[in-house]
Amino acid sequence: MIHALLFLPALAGVLALLVPAWARLLGLVTTAVTAVLAFLLLQAGGVAGYTELPLLKEAGVYYAVGADGVGAVFALAISASVFLAFLAVREVPGRMLALGLLMTTGLLGIFLSYDLVLFYFFFEAALIPSLLLLGLYGGAGRVPALVKFALFTLVGSFLMLAGILAARYLGGAESFLMRDLLAHRLGGTAGVLAFWAFALAFAVKAPLFPLHVWMPDFHAQNHPSGFADVMGTLYKVGVFGFFRFAIPLFPEAFRAAQPYLLALAAITALGAAWIAYAQKDWKRLLAYGALSHMGVAALGVFSGTQVGAVGGLFLLAASALYTGGLFLYAGWMHRRFGSLELAPTHGLAKAAPALAALGLFLFLAMVGLPGLAGFPGEFLSALGAWQASPFWTLFGFSAVIAAAAYALTAYQRLFHGPPGKAVADLAGGEWAFATLAVLVVGFLGVYPKFFSAPLAEAARAFVAVLGGGQ
Amino acid sequence: MSVLWILFLTGLLAALAGLWWPERAVRNLVRAGLLLALVWLPFVPEQSGFGGLFLMDGFARALTLVGVLAALLASLVGSGYLERTGMGAFEYHALLAFSTFGLAVMASSANLVVILVGLELLSLPLYALAALRYDPASEEAGLKYFLLGAVAAAVFFYGLVLHFGATGSFALGAVGKGPLFAVAVALLLAGLFFKAALTPFSWWAPDVYQGAPTPVTLFMATGVKAAAFAALARVAVGVGMGGIGGAFLALAVLLTVFFGNLAALAQGEAKRLLAYSSVAHAGYIALALFGPDPAPAVGYYLLAYALSTGLAFAVLAQVDGGRGVPFGEVRGLVRRSPMLAGMLLLALFSLAGLPPLVGFWGKYLAFVQAARGGQYGLLAFALLTAVVAAYYYLRLLAQAFFLEPEAKGGLEVRPLAALALGLVAFLVVALGVFPGAVYGFFNVGGVVP
Numbered sequence: 058m059i060h061a062l063l064f065l066p067a068l069a070g071v072l073a074l075l076v077p078a079w080a081r082l083l084g085l086v087t088t089a090v091t092a093v094l095a096f097l098l099l100q101a102g103g104v105a106g107y108t109e110l111p112l113l114k115e116a117g118v119y120y121a122v123g124a125d126g127v128g129a130v131f132a133l134a135i136s137a138s139v140f141l142a143f144l145a146v147r148e149v150p151g152r153m154l155a156l157g158l159l160m161t162t163g164l165l166g167i168f169l170s171y172d173l174v175l176f177y178f179f180f181e182a183a184l185i186p187s188l189l190l191l192g193l194y195g196g197a198g199r200v201p202a203l204v205k206f207a208l209f210t211l212v213g214s215f216l217m218l219a220g221i222l223a224a225r226y227l228g229g230a231e232s233f234l235m236r237d238l239l240a241h242r243l244g245g246t247a248g249v250l251a252f253w254a255f256a257l258a259f260a261v262k263a264p265l266f267p268l269h270v271w272m273p274d275f276h277a278q279n280h281p282s283g284f285a286d287v288m289g290t291l292y293k294v295g296v297f298g299f300f301r302f303a304i305p306l307f308p309e310a311f312r313a314a315q316p317y318l319l320a321l322a323a324i325t326a327l328g329a330a331w332i333a334y335a336q337k338d339w340k341r342l343l344a345y346g347a348l349s350h351m352g353v354a355a356l357g358v359f360s361g362t363q364v365g366a367v368g369g370l371f372l373l374a375a376s377a378l379y380t381g382g383l384f385l386y387a388g389w390m391h392r393r394f395g396s397l398e399l400a401p402t403h404g405l406a407k408a409a410p411a412l413a414a415l416g417l418f419l420f421l422a423m424v425g426l427p428g429l430a431g432f433p434g435e436f437l438s439a440l441g442a443w444q445a446s447p448f449w450t451l452f453g454f455s456a457v458i459a460a461a462a463y464a465l466t467a468y469q470r471l472f473h474g475p476p477g478k479a480v481a482d483l484a485g486g487e488w489a490f491a492t493l494a495v496l497v498v499g500f501l502g503v504y505p506k507f508f509s510a511p512l513a514e515a516a517r518a519f520v521a522v523l524g525g526g527q
Numbered sequence: 528m529s530v531l532w533i534l535f536l537t538g539l540l541a542a543l544a545g546l547w548w549p550e551r552a553v554r555n556l557v558r559a560g561l562l563l564a565l566v567w568l569p570f571v572p573e574q575s576g577f578g579g580l581f582l583m584d585g586f587a588r589a590l591t592l593v594g595v596l597a598a599l600l601a602s603l604v605g606s607g608y609l610e611r612t613g614m615g616a617f618e619y620h621a622l623l624a625f626s627t628f629g630l631a632v633m634a635s636s637a638n639l640v641v642i643l644v645g646l647e648l649l650s651l652p653l654y655a656l657a658a659l660r661y662d663p664a665s666e667e668a669g670l671k672y673f674l675l676g677a678v679a680a681a682v683f684f685y686g687l688v689l690h691f692g693a694t695g696s697f698a699l700g701a702v703g704k705g706p707l708f709a710v711a712v713a714l715l716l717a718g719l720f721f722k723a724a725l726t727p728f729s730w731w732a733p734d735v736y737q738g739a740p741t742p743v744t745l746f747m748a749t750g751v752k753a754a755a756f757a758a759l760a761r762v763a764v765g766v767g768m769g770g771i772g773g774a775f776l777a778l779a780v781l782l783t784v785f786f787g788n789l790a791a792l793a794q795g796e797a798k799r800l801l802a803y804s805s806v807a808h809a810g811y812i813a814l815a816l817f818g819p820d821p822a823p824a825v826g827y828y829l830l831a832y833a834l835s836t837g838l839a840f841a842v843l844a845q846v847d848g849g850r851g852v853p854f855g856e857v858r859g860l861v862r863r864s865p866m867l868a869g870m871l872l873l874a875l876f877s878l879a880g881l882p883p884l885v886g887f888w889g890k891y892l893a894f895v896q897a898a899r900g901g902q903y904g905l906l907a908f909a910l911l912t913a914v915v916a917a918y919y920y921l922r923l924l925a926q927a928f929f930l931e932p933e934a935k936g937g938l939e940v941r942p943l944a945a946l947a948l949g950l951v952a953f954l955v956v957a958l959g960v961f962p963g964a965v966y967g968f969f970n971v972g973g974v975v976p
Contacts, residue, residue: 113888113962115823115970116895174891178882185876188921192929200925204918211917215910218891222898222906 059106062094070158077151088140095132098124117232121171126511131168134374145385160186190285202274213258220254252310255303263295266325276344283388287381323453326352330459339387357438365441366516372434379422404476433505538624545617553617585971587635589826590757597750598627603947604841605742612849622652634757657739668738683718699765722755726782736802745840749833783810797852818896826969831889839874859932884959
């Protein structure tokens with residue numbers, strides 16, 4: 058089952074590359090199936106479907122996959138986000154969608170791997186479709202944006218590869234399986250260096266200040282439909298990387314680095330929200346908004362507490378859904394107005410009330426309104442972070458106020474100006490997306506236990522490693 | 528032994544047949560011979576002959592396989608280029624077969640004299656091949672390659688003689704010490720650094736790779752590299768990596784990955800860029816020699832590298848009209864031929880070392896050896912330069928994918944060449960996803976008896 062979940066998107070992606078006309082249908086069917094599979098894995102509990110097959114046995118590399126609570130939650134969140142993306146897009150190149158499907162396998166693999174080299178394999182494999190999405194379908198400035206994105210990512214990941222090799226060969230583990238590596242932890246100076254190699258790679262991919270500079274251009278230059286942005290949002294796996302790999306493998310080094318990491322996360326959270334406030338472009342606004350959320354999620358995980366880790370991961374999964382939804386929403390705006398400018402002249406609330414309501418709903422989720430998907434993650438992150446550092450918690454969580462400022466200002470500019478030209482309201486298939494997005498985001502808001510219970514199970518082990526608080 | 532006979536007879540028959548038969552027949556003869564050698568190789572038993580002069584061990588078999596594969600690819604994708612540039616001569620195929628024979632000799636011996644003989648057998652046909660196209664660039668490539676190749680062979684010969692003086696033996700693995708032995712080691716390695724294109728003995732590579740006909744460049748970059756590393760691995764391990772050999776090699780690796788990657792950044796011609804990239808890759812392969820078990824890593828890296836670089840040059844050979852491949856020629860390739868562009872993409876991402884392509888496993892295995900050998904500083908430096916490499920591969924890809932074409936019209940690819948390209952592209956992906964599929968063949972013991 059877990060193998061089908063992993064490789065179905067890749068197979069569908071290859072098929073869709075060959076027959077681009079089917080891409081959208083294939084994508085909808087595939088991600089619906091993977092969502093169901095992920096749901097079943099979520100119900101199974103434990104490390105569901107754990108499998109260990111030699112990939113390159115002589116070198117200690119295994120195809121080791123399984124879905125613990127975190128893996129299953131993210132598999133479900135990824136499937137749902139990509140499904141929503143396929144639902145929302147209209148009149149886009151089929152091959153672009155095919156690349157998205159190929160990338161989905163890489164993304165799922167990141168969350169389901171239990172072998173460090175296999176994780177690296179998926180981590181990098183997702184990069185190629187991501188680069189192609191930007192390079193082939195991006196805007197006028199796509200090549201510089203692509204180079205920036207690729208170089209940041211590769212510097213981080215090549216360093217991480219060195220860290221991976223060091224973790225095994227200096228630590229004396231038999232293989233790259235997580236259970237072997239956790240039994241032979243690398244300590245001392247080498248452990249600190251290896252931790253920072255991982256930390257850099259994940260800080261680029263979280264992203265955290267000051268390694269986030271690739272991200273605004275990445276989003277601004279991607280295809281206006283928002284499809285590639287959804288994939289890019291899902292690719293921001295740094296916080297998860299800290300949770301699953303960097304911190305459990307090098308707990309001592311993490312303890313020493315914790316104050317600095319908390320500070321970086323808090324600065325990211327507040328700084329990005331501040332910058333978002335000044336943006337005049339949909340995608341840049343969303344990019345900085347998402348960045349701010351990543352800072353909050355990182356605060357939760359860096360707290361080293363169970364409740365904080367659950368909050369951080371919850372926020373990561375949930376924000377993929379509503380931030381992705383907003384990127385797709387921005388894509389609709391681009392279809393209607395031909396630009397991504399946050400112009401104050403549209404007066405949408407009068408002209409297209411349903412469309413405006415959907416926008417408000419997604420923005421409110423982003424702001425973290427209780428009852429919507431953004432709230433539980435932020436709240437739990439704050440609870441955890443407070444135990445680690447009240448100062449940085451206060452600092453970082455002022456971002457929540459700033460979020461209200463940037464999101465509501467943007468809403469006001471777009472929707473409450475004087476009515477401009479006539480705009481089509483939600484129509485046909487757009488209703489399907491709107492209904493589903495509202496249902497998913499609302500459901501996670503009123504029943505957060507659906508995600509938080511399985512996350513808590515995995516976070517217990519995480520805390521046990523650190524030997525820390527609740 | 529039987530593989531050597533197959534290759535030798537293929538070359539001989541092709542040279543003779545060319546006098547009476549049409550070019551087409553010679554071409555097919557050579558391809559059939561190479562294919563036979565390729566499928567026969569896995570079944571050849573490990574053996575040695577001529578009192579230990581000839582040594583067909585697992586390592587020799589693995590690297591000969593890579594070399595024959597490269598020759599076959601060069602033969603299959605070369606015909607279209609030869610006709611476009613008016614060099615439709617049978618000599619190309621016959622010389623290729625002879626060179627492959629030399630490659631096999633060089634790979635299957637642990638005796639310095641036989642290695643030298645193999646080196647010359649490999650090189651002489653290549654000098655002619657490099658100068659095969661009738662124009663100044665090609666002549667310059669041939670002459671440059673010949674002069675520097677001769678110097679390299681002479682340096683190697685000096686080393687060989689001093690090695691005999693220091694140890695009383697031509698066989699690798701003989702124990703020696705003292706300054707005489709140290710000089711011998713330095714000279715032997717320097718001679719092979721030339722052929723493997725390790726800096727500071729690599730400055731011929733860009734000019735020769737750029738000037739030579741593209742299918743010949745393909746063979747030089749892949750097959751010759753395999754033979755050079757077969758000998759280099761045996762010599763390096765044979766003389767021991769503890770003393771001057773290790774220090775010399777470490778310095779060469781450092782310079783190679785630095786200058787190779789840095790110089791590639793500034794190139795505006797695809798063949799020249801790949802030439803510098805091939806220099807840089809030589810540095811990564813040499814990293815594996817520091818490990819306790821270098822043979823599988825060297826072999827697998829060479830396979831991965833030969834498939835990827837081979838694929839890249841094979842694509843360029845379809846684009847090249849005989850005047851090289853400046854970036855303008857590659858621009859917008861995806862609009863002219865999506866298939867070729869897709870293959871170039873696979874090749875370059877594989878060379879950059881990104882999974883799920885075979886190049887990743889080559890790099891991974893080589894880096895593991897460096898890590899096990901305790902060369903963490905060198906490894907970290909190599910990894911950083913690998914990022915630079917990713918940048919120039921992206922530059923070339925950006926030309927092919929993200930910009931509008933200068934030249935109009937589609938590109939015609941011959942059916943056989945298309946088949947070969949497709950197969951190699953398939954291998955680049957398949958071996959990336961299932962690295963264990965052929966790893967057993969490369970997982971051989973030591974490189975020196």
